[in-house]
């Protein structure tokens with residue numbers, strides 16, 4: 001099932017999501033729907049709050065990118081960043097901020113403790129694109145969007161586009177939650 005994606009002005013994107021205690025059939029189903037919805041929107045990562053579930057669950061799959069055909073899809077539950085190394089700048093976008101892109105500085109590599117799709121505890125070292133996408137998605141679980149991390153000067157340049165998202169005139173190739181936008185306008 002393709003789930004509609006909550007966009008920028010939606011309150012759920014600003015909440016701190018709750019840890020999952022276990023995986024039941026409902027969570028398994030949600031994971032499947034999240035992969036389907038992410039791929040339908042040509043995304044490489046999706047956090048549960050983006051589809052209306054305020055829980056600490058992320059899916060990602062960067063294998064569609066030119067340089068990463070061998071990367072396996074990942075399910076990341078209750079992630080905890082243990083250490084970070086280095087910094088780099090990269091342009092980011094977000095399915096919850098359609099049409100908006102901007103440079104964000106983040107750690108270049110990280111050590112992550114998390115649970116996988118079988119709820120097994122894992123510890124992994126990530127760098128490059130995976131480190132970038134993981135940090136972007138973990139931010140979603142804490143109510144942070146990439147535009148919050150942009151330099152103020154760069155952020156001012158996209159303010160008009162952000163305002164357009166709030167006013168609800170945005171067009172996307174994938175379904176978005178429009179009800180919340182209507183409420184916001186009234």
Ligand SMILES: [Zn+2]
Nearest residue numbers: 093094095096
């Ligand atoms: Zn995002």
